[in-house]
Amino acid sequence: MASNDSGTFLTVAEVADLMRVSKMTVYRLVHSGELPAVRVGRSFRVHEQAVEEYLGASIYNADQAG
Template identity: 70%
Template sequence: MSAVRPLTRGNFEVRFLTVAEVASIMRVSKMTVYRLVHSGDLSAMRVGRSYRVPERAVQEYLRESYLGETQSPTGTA
């Protein structure tokens, strides 16, 4: 048997997380993650009956959410 490895694409790896893992990272409920996925705020792909979220999508969502609250409309703090 072979070990499961992250998908390599160019110079970076694509690592997928389950909804439960995303919820744990973000410290929210799984339902909140499902809402983010269904609203299009968080990118995900469907695998069978479950979703997988690219780790990078979680990082980008958190960065945009965090920076979005601290910046003024003119772009200055």
């Protein structure tokens, strides 16, 4: 099965709390493909590494704004 170093899958509610957004925002990101997720039954799980990568790629630098 999965090894301990493979990370953790988070629920939509956990991702929303981590990102400080609503669950609907997380669902929109998942459905648009911006945030990769796996479907487990009727719910989604998001790998914690995917959340970190999304947030890292979303950093806004005001000094470089056009």
